[in-house]
Amino acid sequence: xxxxxxxxxxxxxxxxLLSIPLEKLEMKPMKIITLFxxxxxxxxxxxxxxxxxxxxTSKQLIxxxxxxxxxxxxxxxPLIVSVGPGATIPNSIPIGMTKEKDNVDTLKSxxxxxxxxxxxxxxxxxxxxxxxxxxxxxITALKEMNFTNYRLLDLSHNIKTDWIDKGYPVIK
Numbered sequence: 302x303x304x305x306x307x308x309x310x311x312x313x314x315x316x317x318l319l320s321i322p323l324e325k326l327e328m329k330p331m332k333i334i335t336l337f338x339x340x341x342x343x344x345x346x347x348x349x350x351x352x353x354x355x356x357x358t359s360k361q362l363i364x365x366x367x368x369x370x371x372x373x374x375x376x377x378x379p380l381i382v383s384v385g386p387g388a389t390i391p392n393s394i395p396i397g398m399t400k401e402k403d404n405v406d407t408l409k410s411x412x413x414x415x416x417x418x419x420x421x422x423x424x425x426x427x428x429x430x431x432x433x434x435x436x437x438x439x440i441t442a443l444k445e446m447n448f449t450n451y452r453l454l455d456l457s458h459n460i461k462t463d464w465i466d467k468g469y470p471v472i473k
Contacts, residue, residue: 355430356440363422363452369469379452380415384408384439385425389460391470393424400434405442412446421451426460 371378372391381393384404388395394411397404412421421443425435436453443451456463465471 356437356444357453361452362455364455365464365467365469368422368454369464369467372470377420379420379422381422381424382408382411382439383425384423384435385427385460389426389464389471390424390454391472393472396439398425398427398435399438399442405438408439408442409446412443412448415448417447418450419448421448422454423451424454424456424460426454426456426464428459429457 368379368381368390378392381390383390383393383395384397384399386398396408396411399405399408412419423436423439423443425433425439427433427435430436440451440453
C-alpha cells in the first residue's frame with residue numbers, strides 16, 4: 302500500500318513538473334508503474350545501495366609484495382590482523398569478520414594495550430574492497446582508538462588472487 306501511494310504521489314509530482322498528463326505520453330499503465338517504481342527506488346534506495354566511501358587513503362595501502370617481502374625477511378614485521386573469514390597470512394591474528402560488532406569488540410580488546418604508533422596491517426581478502434563488509438569497520442576501530450601507523454593490505458580482488466596465487470607465504 303505504501304508503494305502504491307508513493308507511486309501516486311510521484312505521478313502527481315511528475316504531472317505538475319511537466320504539466321503533461323501521463324495519458325498523453327501514450328504509455329501503458331504497467332510501464333508507468335514500472336517507471337515510477339524505478340524512480341522511487343532510485344531516489345529512496347540510493348542510501349541503501351550506496352557503498353560506504355573508503356575510510357583509508359592510498360598512502361595507507363600496502364602492496365602484497367611489500368608485506369610478503371617483510372614477512373620473508375623476518376625483520377620489522379608489523380602486527381598483521383585478519384578481519385575476514387580466516388587467517389591466511391603467516392603471523393596473522395584472526396579476529397573474525399568485523400562486519401559483526403562482537404568481532405570489532407574483539408579487535409579493540411586485542412589492540413587495547415598496544416602503543417598508538419604500533420605498525421599494524423589489516424586485511425580481509427573475502428572480495429574486492431568496494432564490496433568488503435569487513436575492512437571499513439576495522440579501519441574505523443583503529444581510528445577511534447587513535448592508532449597512527451596502520452595500513453590496509455591492498456587486496457583489490459581477493460586473498461586468493463592477490464596473495465595465494467602469487468606464491469606469497471601462507472599459513473600451513
